[in-house]
Amino acid sequence: MAEIRTPHYHNSGGYPAIRVGAREFMCIGAAPPYDHPHIFLDMGGDNEIVCSYCSTLYRYSSELPSGSADPIDCVWAADAAHAL
Template identity: 55%
Template structure:
């Protein structure tokens, strides 16, 4: 399976806000089986967006790399079966 070209983020710990280093990304909710439909979110000119499924507030932080989050550990990683 090829890696994601668009970063995917999850919120297993129920953070109210997650800082990310990109403005276009996918939100998956929490890890399976508690995930929601994986949706594409584009911040456009804004610096923050709320996921319409899980209500996580994502805030753009230009000092983070594409797969970094604050708090750490919110990047969704596909594990091979």
């Protein structure tokens, strides 16, 4: 299986905002199989962005490791059952 290099985040927990350690990432909405189309979001020089599908507010945090999130359960990792 190909390695995912772009972080993927979801908001299955319905959090009002998610802090992320990346300015460029994919939002998948909720965890599969309840996901929306996986869309690429790029904050550019901004520190926050809203997903146009699910309205999740993402806030960049330089304190988080690249690809991480707070809450941590918002990071989605592909496995054999959920390959992209």
